[in-house]
Amino acid sequence: MKIYSFIFLLICLSMSVKGKEPLNRYSLRGFAQGTDYSIVYYHPKELIKTAEIAAILNAVDSSLSIYNPHSSLVKFNKMGLGSMEVDTHFQQVFLASQHYYNLTGGLFDITIAPLIQAWGFGPKRIKVLPTQQDINAILPAVGLYQVKLHGKHLQKENAATQLDVNGIAQGYSVDLIADYLASKGISSFIVELGGEMRIQGVKPKREKFTVAMERPVHGEHGVELKESLLYLRKGAMTTAGNLEKYYFSEGQKVTHHINPKTGYTFVTPIISATVYANTAMEADALDNYMMSLSPQEAIKFANKRKNFEVYIVYKDSLGAFQELQSKGFHKFFKK
Template sequence: MFYISKYLFLLFPLIVFLFNGKKNDLQEYNIHGYAQGTDYSVKYFAADSLITKYAVDSILSVIDSSMSLYKPYSRIVKFNKSNDGLDLDPHFATVMRKSFEVYKATNGKFDVTVAPLVQAWGFGPKRIDKFPDSAEVKELLHCVGMNNLYLKGNRLTKSKACISVDLNGIAQGYSVDVLAEHLVKKGIKSFVVEIGGELRMKGPKPDGSSMRIGIEGPAITSNAEPVIRHIISINKGAITTAGNYRKYLQKGAEKVAHLIDPKTGYPLSNALISVTIYAEDAVTADGYDSPIMAMDVKEALNFVKSKKGMEAYIIYHKKDGSVADTLTKGFKKMIVQ
């Protein structure tokens, strides 16, 4: 099971997919299970059951053995315990290369070395009794920073023994992509793969209609249950969401969100409530949604507009405390309701 910097139980902005339509001569197959600390679902149309639950579980198990902080035998745990680094398996290496890309593009807002801070604020594998004070945060920041990591080929090294890696802010999207590519290799042309609200789809459905996906967000009244705010229609690509209105910890009067700012060492506290990203693949959408949460609304929109093939839907607090939303032109074109 993973634990996320975003974070893997994915109880924040949930994306619900709608997969109805005339099946023609193809049948709809559904596989459901539990992996990486959350539920997963694989839905596809085919003439026969080409994908088995065993195959899906096996793929996810291999990824867990690579990048799960909860598996003591995983490669990532071994790296974190090492003094200077080690050779990575192909899954780990691929995700690290993408992580460096996102780190550079977001000027360090995305940083996979936040594991000590994630744990200190109570979102890691171990329980905590109290939140860290400023002195503890300052000390932990000495062991944070992707500038302390170096990837050459498949070997990842670190300049400080205390540096540890947490890939849960991006590895789940990667897992979605691996499953999606498995379906494509099997010749499946219409599917939705979803893990904990992160999804990738390919269409259209057999009747020619597009996939429809419900985008969840907070209700207008603060105490009400989240609601489906919009329904979008697309035929390919990935959708992921990062947010802070579902996933948080509270001790007494203190309430902290699970998204940690790697520059300050403290949980994010800004106007953004959630960010939903569309991209061609899930690892890209997943990697960018959390660091975009660390931006203000204008910066976030401008950043997404600068990225080819990326679109965004943003929910945020206005200065008067009310909830509002905004989106890119491309995302607006996807909305059907």
């Protein structure tokens, strides 16, 4: 009896090995939320179509885009005092934004929209830069404590308060797509949207997914970007920096990283912050927070937080690029 059972077990194992279908590589590309996206997944069969991804991203845009004049967010920004019903996407992003607002002591604040616009980083062009008087007039409307969510209704307690969720919405979108892939039975994939990445599983030969991290260095022709390869099995990664979105005003560098408490650009030696977190939404929200801190403060924050790592590039007092990394970031350099 034991012999027959053993033979039966061997036959079943043999059938399961032979019946295991090979994993094929599938990729999807498109344009959404003002940027490119790409998805690579491994599965025996093609399960996802571009139209499905477009539907997810279009739904987020209809809810949260500051550039879509018909979005729920734009409608909320235009209304005065009162409340309006918002959809699930809006609710989830708002609740997450509240969490990171509290976690960062108010430095991550989605009510920063009027300041972003005043400095020329919003949807409308500006002709003149804001004066101190302009900033003083805007600041009373900034502060997420002035917006409340009651069930499905979002309430505005200051008529001038406006929201801008660009610092978290793309991460949320990436997580939505990742969850959608997982719901279809896909366990090996990488999703990228505007530099926000979410990874799950490994490739067919047990290889980790590869992510290219660019960091500034001094080269023969000035500042150059040096590429390093990172290897991930799961989680999310993104990089915040001020090498692209900036201009100079009266000799001062103005970036899109605006301090919601002062109304002016954060003064920090940090040039870029590459963040790893469990979700793309967390990485997206906290990479900007890293840019508001000193290099040492950013590393200290990361070392205290579970499943959170950061790689900092900053300029020292002599103008030379220096690098710091949290205690667990080194593992991403290993294949």
